[in-house]
Amino acid sequence: MTSLFARKPIADLVPDDADSGKGLRRTLGTVDLVALSIGAVIGAGIFSSIGTAAAGQMAADGVTVVRYGAGPALVLSFLLLGAICALAALCYAELASMIPQAGSAYAYTYATLGEVIAWIIGWDLILEYAVGNIAVAISWSGYFVSLLSGFGINVPGWLAHGYREVILAAPDSPLKALIADAPHIAGVPVLLNVPAFAIVALITWLLLIGVRESMRVNKAMVLVKLIVLAVFVVIGVQHINMDNYKPFAPNGFRGIHQGAAIVFFAYIGFDAISTASEETKDPQRTMPRGILLGLLVCTVIYIAVGAVATGIVPYKQLLANDPLAAAFNQAGLQKFTWFIALGAVVATSAVLLVFQYGQARIFMAMARDGLLPKWASKIHPRFRTPYLTTLAIGSLVALGGLVGDAGETYDLTNIGTLFAFSLVAVGVLVLRVIEPDRPRPFRVPFVWPVAILAALACVFVITGLPWEAWVRFAVWLIVGLVIYFMYGRSRSRLRSAA
Secondary structure, eight states, X not given: OGGGGXXXXXXXXXXXXXXXTSSOOOOBOHHHHHHHHHHHHSSHIIIIXXXXXXXXXXXXXSSSEEEOOOGGGHHHHHHHHHHHHHHHHHHHHXXXXXXXXXXXXXXXXXXXXXXXXXXXXXXXXXXXXXXHHXXXXXXXXXXXXXHHHTTTOOOOGGGBSOHHXXXXXXXXOGGGHHHHHSOEETTEEOOOBHXXXXXXXXXXXXXXXXXXXXXXXXXXXXHHHHHHHHHHHHHHHTTOOGGGGSSSSTTHHHHHHHHHHHHGGGTGGXXXXXXXXXXXXXXXXXXXXXXXXXXXXXXXXXXXXHHXXXXXXXXXXXXXXXXXXXXXXXXXXXXXXXXXXXXXHHHHHHHHHHHHHHHHHHHHHHHHTTSSOGGGGOOOTTTOSOHHHHHHHHHHHHHHHHHOOGGGTHHHHHHHHHHHHHHHHHHHHHHHHHOTTSOOSSOOTTHHHHHHHHHHHHHXXXXXSOHHHHHHHHHHHHHHHHHIIIIIHHHOHHHHHO
């Protein structure tokens, strides 16, 4: 039993082949990491989930409340999440400066809490990156189709909505009409989200050819999304009606809490920075700066956008797939909605890029430890990227986007990420106890209260998610443990060396 919790020595987690011509290429600086953070964090959450977070959600009967919205107090939900993520980010920064490996939370827990916990985190991160990316791809498709329609180009509905999205839609949803409209093969309707598939294929190709090229594209997309959000804030602030802020918190703290749980999807990307450790110059200094500065910038942007969105229209009118565009439409600013749609397309593209980037590197780290097949750790001799893993993950996400439903993945992604955050915080404390003298280029200030608060705060946010998310998450972890005991445990390099 103790072998299940065997820790991997930190010295073995620090890569030594970055400059040998065989490992990943170190090309990223602080600006790259901040751009990576903005690319991951400012995306589908701010452009889609803030509507539900502000207005709440009703059941199909139109009477039963499924989730209570925060109303104009959405800014407090963002502030609450920013504070919680800041606590978690401090813990990430300490471990990232000590363990500059591509495995992110997986690598950190391997060094602090042991192999079986590391496996659980690695399996859990699939939810954050791969499964979450399916939802982002589907969201991207919706914005892209909306953008095309603004220029008179109409994509047939059966080519822009996946099979499960249509089948799981409410009985009175317009999507149900697509079943009759779509061509049928052997009596089965052809319902394929082709735009979602295409964007994932494009992102996968970009990640294959190199990290430097990918980061250049990411910086360009980050610049576009920041310009779009700046335009939204500058124009929107001129049309704020103070009456829309009343009542400020219509559902009290319960609404703020549940609103934070909903909109947490907007924050899940900040830890993706830590997956870039092996491709970062001077990671001991650069990683903490990139993580903390990126989170600060994103939190300020979220609060500004949330304040403007709930100020220009009554908060209930934000309940839409494209809440920012809906806010401008309701405020009589229709001529700018195409610009918002463009920003959403670019923003979600950047999220796809960063998440695909991070997932491939976590799989690579797990494969190097023997917990996944060896092929997943292979580096392309020319591009110096984990090409087989990138192709495998890209293929799975593309197929999921082709036929999947975004609503099934958001809550699962949130609960998985919060679970990972809480374990990273615990890992910081464990390492402080068992290896107190190990050099720490960055140290969490007031480590005990900060780390304990980080772990408890993440658990607190999880309690705001529906019980279905807990059940699905439990099933996911059980499946992961079965795979570990049937495959990974017997092939673990750490166990073999013991």
